[in-house]
Amino acid sequence: MPQESAIPSAESAADKVEWDSAIRSLKAASELGPEGKPIMATNANPSKEGFLSSDLLIPPVTPADLKTVWAMKNEFQIRHPGQPVSISVDSYKRACSPRADFSAVFSRVSMLERVQYAAEAGHFRFPWIHDGQPEEIVFKIVATIPMVAPQPGVVHEGFPIDVEELIRQMKNESNV
Numbered sequence: 001m002p003q004e005s006a007i008p009s010a011e012s013a014a015d016k017v018e019w020d021s022a023i024r025s026l027k028a029a030s031e032l033g034p035e036g037k038p039i040m041a042t043n044a045n046p047s048k049e050g051f052l053s054s055d056l057l058i059p060p061v062t063p064a065d066l067k068t069v070w071a072m073k074n075e076f077q078i079r080h081p082g083q084p085v086s087i088s089v090d091s092y093k094r095a096c097s098p099r100a101d102f103s104a105v106f107s108r109v110s111m112l113e114r115v116q117y118a119a120e121a122g123h124f125r126f127p128w129i130h131d132g133q134p135e136e137i138v139f140k141i142v143a144t145i146p147m148v149a150p151q152p153g154v155v156h157e158g159f160p161i162d163v164e165e166l167i168r169q170m171k172n173e174s175n176v
Contacts, residue, residue: 056148056149057146057147057148058104060104060144061100061101061105062097063136064097064139065096065100065105066108066143067136068096070109070112072087073085074132074133092105107147107160108142111147111160115129115166116129116134137174145162145166145169148160
């Protein structure tokens, strides 16, 4: 049975084909890493009813915490171009607001980095990141979209979010 598209019916047929293609490319890009090996945690569709219990979902965070940690990671990368960057847990904790779940913030920033990487590699169109900097709406949606927690010892495929839902929310909020 074909899945419903996240594309509103008011769009032209060409737009629908483009967004459907972007969704398929995003899903395909999320399944394999640079060496063609699985790189993520699940064939998850966390927003579908009955998918997982809430204890396996990463809690929502504030957009401000996401933005702060994103900026911190980018600053480290700018200071150390071309080098792997390792940031301490304490640095993440200090970057977040006092009551933030820094692990949830880190997980959501990491997922956003995967989206950016796949988009920059040309796997799909994601017009909400410009020169490595997400628009405000990206932080707002990524902070709260249902996201599955990776399970230790399980090889996972795909993004830990419902890709179609991410794109649908981005389009609805930004009028793209």
